[in-house]
Amino acid sequence: xxxxxxIQYKVPIAKPKVGVAGKTGSWRWIKPVVDNNRCxxxxxxxxxxxxxxIIVDPEKGVxxxxxxxxxxxxCSEVCPVKAITMIKEA
Amino acid sequence: xxxxxxxxxxxxxxxxxxxHSACHGCPITMxxxxxxxxxxxxxxxxxxACCTSVVVGAxxxxxxxxxxxxxxxxxxxxxxxxxxxxxxxxxxxxxxxVAWAGDGGTADIGMASLSGAAERNNDFIYIMYxxxxxxxxxxxxxxxxxxxxxxxTTPLGKLEPKKDIARIMIAHGVPYVATASVGYPxxxxxxLKKAASIRGFKFIYLHAPCPTGWRFDxxxxxxxxxLAVETGLVALYEYYDGRIHLSGPSRPYLDKNKRKPIEEYLxxxxxxxxxxxxHLKVIxxxxxxxxxxIKKHM
Amino acid sequence: xxxxxxxxxxxxxxxxxxKMARVDVVAAYPITPQTxxxxxxxxxxxxxxxxxxxxxVESEHSALAATFGAAVAGAxxxxxxxxxxxxxxxxxxxxxxxxxxxxxMAIVTRTIGPPWNIWSSYEDFFGxxxxxxxxxxxxxxxxxxDMTIQAFKISEDPRVYLPVLIGLDAFTxxxxxxxxxxxxxEELDKWLGPRRQGYVIDGSEPLALGNLAWPExxxxxxxxxxxxxxxxxxxxxxxxxxxxxxxGRKYGGLIHCYHCEDAKYHAVIMGAWSGDLMxxxxxxxxxxxxIGLIRMRFIRPFPDEEMYEILNGSKxxxxxxxxxxxxxxxxxxxxxxxxxxxYTRKLPYMRNIVAGVGGVNVTHKDFYELVRTTIDDLxxxxxxPVFTWYHRR
Numbered sequence: 001x002x003x004x005x006x007i008q009y010k011v012p013i014a015k016p017k018v019g020v021a022g023k024t025g026s027w028r029w030i031k032p033v034v035d036n037n038r039c040x041x042x043x044x045x046x047x048x049x050x051x052x053x054i055i056v057d058p059e060k061g062v063x064x065x066x067x068x069x070x071x072x073x074x075c076s077e078v079c080p081v082k083a084i085t086m087i088k089e090a
Numbered sequence: 091x092x093x094x095x096x097x098x099x100x101x102x103x104x105x106x107x108x109x110h111s112a113c114h115g116c117p118i119t120m121x122x123x124x125x126x127x128x129x130x131x132x133x134x135x136x137x138x139a140c141c142t143s144v145v146v147g148a149x150x151x152x153x154x155x156x157x158x159x160x161x162x163x164x165x166x167x168x169x170x171x172x173x174x175x176x177x178x179x180x181x182x183x184x185x186x187x188v189a190w191a192g193d194g195g196t197a198d199i200g201m202a203s204l205s206g207a208a209e210r211n212n213d214f215i216y217i218m219y220x221x222x223x224x225x226x227x228x229x230x231x232x233x234x235x236x237x238x239x240x241x242x243t244t245p246l247g248k249l250e251p252k253k254d255i256a257r258i259m260i261a262h263g264v265p266y267v268a269t270a271s272v273g274y275p276x277x278x279x280x281x282l283k284k285a286a287s288i289r290g291f292k293f294i295y296l297h298a299p300c301p302t303g304w305r306f307d308x309x310x311x312x313x314x315x316x317l318a319v320e321t322g323l324v325a326l327y328e329y330y331d332g333r334i335h336l337s338g339p340s341r342p343y344l345d346k347n348k349r350k351p352i353e354e355y356l357x358x359x360x361x362x363x364x365x366x367x368x369h370l371k372v373i374x375x376x377x378x379x380x381x382x383x384i385k386k387h388m
Numbered sequence: 389x390x391x392x393x394x395x396x397x398x399x400x401x402x403x404x405x406x407k408m409a410r411v412d413v414v415a416a417y418p419i420t421p422q423t424x425x426x427x428x429x430x431x432x433x434x435x436x437x438x439x440x441x442x443x444x445v446e447s448e449h450s451a452l453a454a455t456f457g458a459a460v461a462g463a464x465x466x467x468x469x470x471x472x473x474x475x476x477x478x479x480x481x482x483x484x485x486x487x488x489x490x491x492x493m494a495i496v497t498r499t500i501g502p503p504w505n506i507w508s509s510y511e512d513f514f515g516x517x518x519x520x521x522x523x524x525x526x527x528x529x530x531x532x533x534d535m536t537i538q539a540f541k542i543s544e545d546p547r548v549y550l551p552v553l554i555g556l557d558a559f560t561x562x563x564x565x566x567x568x569x570x571x572x573x574e575e576l577d578k579w580l581g582p583r584r585q586g587y588v589i590d591g592s593e594p595l596a597l598g599n600l601a602w603p604e605x606x607x608x609x610x611x612x613x614x615x616x617x618x619x620x621x622x623x624x625x626x627x628x629x630x631x632x633x634x635x636g637r638k639y640g641g642l643i644h645c646y647h648c649e650d651a652k653y654h655a656v657i658m659g660a661w662s663g664d665l666m667x668x669x670x671x672x673x674x675x676x677x678x679i680g681l682i683r684m685r686f687i688r689p690f691p692d693e694e695m696y697e698i699l700n701g702s703k704x705x706x707x708x709x710x711x712x713x714x715x716x717x718x719x720x721x722x723x724x725x726x727x728x729x730x731y732t733r734k735l736p737y738m739r740n741i742v743a744g745v746g747g748v749n750v751t752h753k754d755f756y757e758l759v760r761t762t763i764d765d766l767x768x769x770x771x772x773p774v775f776t777w778y779h780r781r
Contacts, residue, residue: 002462005584072301072311158597172459182591
């Protein structure tokens with residue numbers, strides 16, 4: 001049996017948070033652009049994105065969260081139908 | 091009616107939270123998404139000093155939507171043993187304890203505590219993600235660095251062959267050992283689920299190509315991971331019930347002729363830029379020996 | 389209040405205390421002279437007398453790591469070690485206190501080598517001085533029992549939430565049988581209560597312990613650790629009082645004062661050899677020497693207020709150290725002297741006598757001579773050297 005009486009001191013305990021390193025979209029030099037007409041909703045890009053910055057809707061297709069997309073290019077590489085192209089970041 | 095979304099990627103959402111500080115194309119967060127998908131936030135990761143320690147961000151935020159106990163370097167397996175036993179004593183059953191450590195923290199400095207936990211058969215999953223060097227401290231060689239690879243401490247290429255940690259775990263007689271790759275997330279997911287269903291010490295080796303340390307375009311992480319399997323250099327298998335069960339993605343490569351030439355794998359990586367013929371010979375022999383061993387134990 | 393009396397070695401006393409405190413998890417690695425603790429606990433568990441899990445770790449580094457793991461997951465966890473084992477787990481000693489996780493550990497103090505040496509010396513104990521653990525030291529097996537039990541209560545107090553280390557001398561206590569009064573289990577359960585901690589990592593809520601932190605945040609964690617230590621003084625006194633009221637034995641809090649109320653000269657000491665000094669003090673008192681003894685029970689938190697109250701205006705203070713900080717003075721002396729400066733610019737004459745290092749036996753006759761000659765000299769107006777390493781073959 002253990003009783004948790006919350007510690008009143010400052011402790012190195014962290015909680016889940018989006019954007020711990022800020023808006024990592026600023027890390028991009030190239031950015032993925034999706035052609036949702038080509039997209040076959042296979043989910044590969046979402047599965048592999050290391051930043052969890054892609055959501056695939058089975059009807060509508062791909063949405064990229066550009067606040068956090070680092071522009072690594074993996075989504076473009078794994079897409080079997082070449083629906084994602086990397087273009088130079090403005 | 092909308093098509094249902096399969097567990098990957100559906101259960102990966104809200105596991106690794108975007109805006110973390112991993113490098114472009116990092117295999118660690120790729121792998122953590124699969125762990126999150128398998129266990130939700132009912133998971134306690136035990137993380138020794140490694141890239142993950144930093145990737146999840148600075149206090150007070152954490153980029154992983156689950157629990158993490160960061161620990162001193164050599165002791166991931168020991169702490170995980172303690173947590174597992176503590177939870178068991180308290181009757182807490184629905185939480186997965188997962189030691190998540192790099193090759194350095196596992197096969198080098200962590201070797202003793204890893205062996206101890208395996209020998210005691212403590213009930214948790216140990217996942218070693220292998221980016222084949224001490225990446226967090228700036229790409230120094232580890233025992234998992236392959237022959238011929240450049241690192242800051244092996245500028246002319248590592249001479250010693252790669253330590254086969256999965257085989258060492260098999261030799262400990264633990265209930266389940268598996269090898270996986272970030273290039274094959276469904277295979278990794280299945281192995282996580284299988285491991286969770288077994289009581290005792292489970293070890294999963296996760297091959298994790300690192301664009302920063304291996305010197306390749308971050309867009310190619312998955313490509314490099316797949317090539318490692320397609321050349322036969324990384325074999326995906328499970329070991330339980332006294333034998334190897336070769337996983338689907340690796341089955342074709344039992345046949346030497348189906349394997350892609352290792353040059354295809356090596357030429358993508360800057361760390362092999364100056365690889366010499368003597369290194370290549372060692373790699374070829376290593377490959378042959380490994381598949382002979384696999385065949386023998388199937 | 390029926391108190392079963394048993395005759396136990398220091399090691400078995402520690403094991404019994406851990407058992408009666410109902411520890412959940414023990415992760416320990418054997419090392420002479422602590423092995424008796426681990427073996428006895430294994431026996432209790434296997435016989436079903438203690439409902440706990442023992443993790444037979446492969447090293448001391450893993451011992452404290454696993455103890456910490458169990459503790460952070462909500463279990464009352466305990467370990468014990470000595471000397472080189474303590475040095476091996478030193479990294480973890482820091483980790484536990486900085487994580488503010490309650491844990492209790494017994495240290496059977498043993499000389500550090502080379503050479504290999506199994507006898508009692510306090511440098512392993514003092515090596516943990518700056519780690520943020522509450523450090524207590526027992527004089528006899530009865531105190532070993534009482535302090536180990538109290539350690540759980542102190543450590544798990546929400547005003548503290550810091551790990552506690554209890555020291556006991558190798559062989560003199562660990563392997564020597566002495567009578568120990570023990571409380572009734574039911575009464576102890578009521579007094580000690582279930583484990584308390586400030587946070588738990590068990591999947592009930594996603595929490596991350598130990599993420600990277602920037603310098604300013606880090607310093608604030610550590611400043612709060614210092615505050616916890618300050619609060620611990622109050623808690624240690626309270627626990628001593630409360631234990632005294634409930635079980636009939638109290639010691640005086642952070643220090644034990646022996647004839648120091650009306651003393652003009654004072655000797656400061658810690659550990660089992662305090663008993664030998666007490667014998668010498670008895671003889672000296674009979675001969676008319678106005679000598680008193682302060683026995684340190686806790687050196688972290690350091691009882692600075694109590695020490696000042698007693699030593700202010702002393703005609704002479706001798707601090708006995710069973711360890712040396714090579715290149716400087718004895719560690720206990722360093723603490724005693726420096727802490728006085730918090731309260732006064734006028735220090736009494738202070739003498740540091742280092743002795744017994746490496747486990748050399750120091751008898752009450754040695755203490756008698758050392759104290760008598762110091763007082764005689766001071767009364768004559770002669771100051772003996774401030775630092776002496778007293779060595780006898």
